[in-house]
Amino acid sequence: VKLISVDGFEFVIDPKCAMSSGTIKNMLSSPGQFTESLQSEITFRDIKGSVLSIFTPFVGEDSFGCRAVVLERVCQYLHYKGRHTNSVGEIPDFKIEDELGLELLMAADFLDC
Numbered sequence: 001v002k003l004i005s006v007d008g009f010e011f012v013i014d015p016k017c018a019m020s021s022g023t024i025k026n027m028l029s030s031p032g033q034f035t036e037s038l039q040s041e042i043t044f045r046d047i048k049g050s051v052l053s054i055f056t057p058f059v060g061e062d063s064f065g066c067r068a069v070v071l072e073r074v075c076q077y078l079h080y081k082g083r084h085t086n087s088v089g090e091i092p093d094f095k096i097e098d099e100l101g102l103e104l105l106m107a108a109d110f111l112d113c
Contacts, residue, residue: 001028002041003075009068011075015040017082022112044071070103077104078113 001018003011019025027036036042044066066074077094084091096104 002039003071004041004043005066005068005071006044007068009071011071013075013078014082017075017078020078020081020085020113023110066107067103070100070107073097073100073104074107074111074113077108081113 001013001015001024003013003018003024005011015028018028024042027034027042028040030037073096080094
């Protein structure tokens with residue numbers, strides 16, 4: 001699955017990891033001829049409307065975008081989640097940089113992950 005940030009960076013992640021996000025799963029497995037499900041690719045666009053970059057998928061001219069640094073951490077978390085789901089032993093912390101905390105929180109909320 002390819003996720004593309006507002007600033008043009010592309011992240012290819014394992015479909016099993018990507019599907020651990022409820023939103024991405026719905027976007028890729030929805031019935032119909034949507035570009036996202038046909039190409040296994042989701043593009044996140046930026047239309048600046050505030051100081052903070054709000055994370056929503058491309059749905060038209062009213063959407064906001066996701067910067068590469070945030071999308072990269074989201075991809076890392078999806079891999080972390082996939083690796084440690086159903087783990088028996090101690091699970092290491094997933095460290096989040098303070099300066100990305102709010103954007104990652106909004107991304108996690110939107111992506112249902």
